[in-house]
Amino acid sequence: MQSTRYIKRQIQSTKNTAKIxxxxxxxxxxxMRKSQEAALIARxxxxxxxxxxxxxxxxxxxxxxxxxxxxxxxxxxxxxxxxSDKGLCxxxxxxxxxxxxxxxxxxxxKEISLITIGKKAEKFFRGKQSVVAVFENIGDxxxxxxxLPISKMIMDDFLGEKYDKVIAIxxxxxxxxxxxxxxxxxxxxxxxSFKETIDEMGKDEEGRTKKMVDETEYLFxxxxxxxxxxxxxxxxxxxxxxxxxxxxxxxHSARMVAMKNATDNAKELLEDLKLSYxxxxxxxxxxxxxxxxxxxxxxEG
Numbered sequence: 001m002q003s004t005r006y007i008k009r010q011i012q013s014t015k016n017t018a019k020i021x022x023x024x025x026x027x028x029x030x031x032m033r034k035s036q037e038a039a040l041i042a043r044x045x046x047x048x049x050x051x052x053x054x055x056x057x058x059x060x061x062x063x064x065x066x067x068x069x070x071x072x073x074x075x076x077x078x079x080x081x082x083x084s085d086k087g088l089c090x091x092x093x094x095x096x097x098x099x100x101x102x103x104x105x106x107x108x109x110k111e112i113s114l115i116t117i118g119k120k121a122e123k124f125f126r127g128k129q130s131v132v133a134v135f136e137n138i139g140d141x142x143x144x145x146x147x148l149p150i151s152k153m154i155m156d157d158f159l160g161e162k163y164d165k166v167i168a169i170x171x172x173x174x175x176x177x178x179x180x181x182x183x184x185x186x187x188x189x190x191x192x193s194f195k196e197t198i199d200e201m202g203k204d205e206e207g208r209t210k211k212m213v214d215e216t217e218y219l220f221x222x223x224x225x226x227x228x229x230x231x232x233x234x235x236x237x238x239x240x241x242x243x244x245x246x247x248x249x250x251x252h253s254a255r256m257v258a259m260k261n262a263t264d265n266a267k268e269l270l271e272d273l274k275l276s277y278x279x280x281x282x283x284x285x286x287x288x289x290x291x292x293x294x295x296x297x298x299x300e301g
Contacts, residue, residue, distance in 0.1 A: 140252070166187035
């Protein structure tokens with residue numbers, strides 16, 4: 001039987017742990033909401049840009065002048081793998097890393113390079129794959145300017161034919177309790193992949209955005225071709241920005257759920273410890289009473 005002093009120390013330690021996990025749960029919930037709001041705010045711009053891309057693409061006779069649109073024979077692939085910098089978020093990172101390993105195993109006949117976002121991905125692939133760049137500590141409240149170096153790097157390398165295809169592997173935020181691993185082609189740019197990005201941004205702004213862009217006719221100055229040259233990099237930047245936003249929202253959501261589960265487990269453990277403490281104390285009292293009764297009996301004899 002454990003001593004009451006030892007059980008009391010366990011109870012106090014469990015209470016302290018529960019306070020920490022509860023605080024982490026609340027912090028993650030606040031950060032998750034901010035990441036969600038950032039994704040929703042970007043939706044009207046993304047939908048308008050997609051509509052504009054469709055109109056311009058129809059106005060341009062040939063797409064050969066736009067390297068970001070050109071599909072080449074795929075021999076070299078770059079994987080943009082987005083994980084978190086920190087742990088304590090359940091199986092979030094392991095799911096992404098398994099998906100990345102699957103893509104690599106399916107393309108063993110091709111040259112694979114990695115650009116990692118987050119310390120977990122860099123640590124996992126260190127010494128296993130060619131990691132050409134690592135982006136860490138981007139921040140919880142991400143702004144577009146923080147992801148521009150990533151966008152510029154993948155576009156420059158794609159235009160320089162260092163890669164024939166750029167694929168993003170990240171976690172898409174579906175709901176507080178559900179996040180799913182996503183694999184998306186970033187380059188070459190396609191309308192399908194950008195439509196998929198918009199669908200992931202949420203539905204809150206959909207009605208307002210449609211009213212803003214539907215049935216709109218455009219007059220391009222100096223020409224549709226020139227506008228497209230500026231629009232395509234902006235679309236890639238938007239997609240990379242969205243990948244990071246979704247990853248952040250998923251990370252904070254997964255950590256919030258993990259910390260809630262940890263808090264609930266701590267409360268259950270506290271109940272068990274209190275029962276053990278009360279039982280041990282009762283055993284001690286019973287033992288003391290038995291010893292007193294035995295002593296009185298011995299004196300009377």
